[in-house]
Amino acid sequence: MSRTSLTYEWQINGAAALYEATKTPGVTSAPLCSRPFGGGRWRLFLHGNNGRPGFDGYVGVFLQCEPTVEEKRGDVMGKWNREGKYSFTIDLQTLDGEQTLVTVSTREDVTFTNEVRGFSFGMW
Numbered sequence: 001m002s003r004t005s006l007t008y009e010w011q012i013n014g015a016a017a018l019y020e021a022t023k024t025p026g027v028t029s030a031p032l033c034s035r036p037f038g039g040g041r042w043r044l045f046l047h048g049n050n051g052r053p054g055f056d057g058y059v060g061v062f063l064q065c066e067p068t069v070e071e072k073r074g075d076v077m078g079k080w081n082r083e084g085k086y087s088f089t090i091d092l093q094t095l096d097g098e099q100t101l102v103t104v105s106t107r108e109d110v111t112f113t114n115e116v117r118g119f120s121f122g123m124w
Contacts, residue, residue: 010034010035011095021048039068040068045062088108089104
């Protein structure tokens with residue numbers, strides 16, 4: 001089994017406004033979206049109030065799988081998948097890197113497909 005490790009650093013502009021939006025019950029804000037990383041294979045999203053009703057006061061973190069050219073080329077009728085054991089860690093730090101505010105880690109057997117492209121880390 002091959003193993004790949006990558007680090008992506010994303011300076012989030014608009015995080016304060018996203019957090020402030022979580023203080024309004026029932027309001028979901030537009031997500032903040034990272035640039036693709038890991039060779040274009042991944043993207044992160046942050047959703048105020050977790051992007052759906054009933055999760056007021058939280059920011060949801062989602063990892064989205066972006067299909068590669070090879071995966072798209074090998075698909076059948078628009079269907080592709082990427083299976084594997086994934087270990088993800090997200091650290092939310094102050095801009096100066098001096099303080100880690102939140103660390104979220106998970107290790108999962110996950111299959112990303114054209115229908116299930118995202119993985120939720122939960123909320124904080």
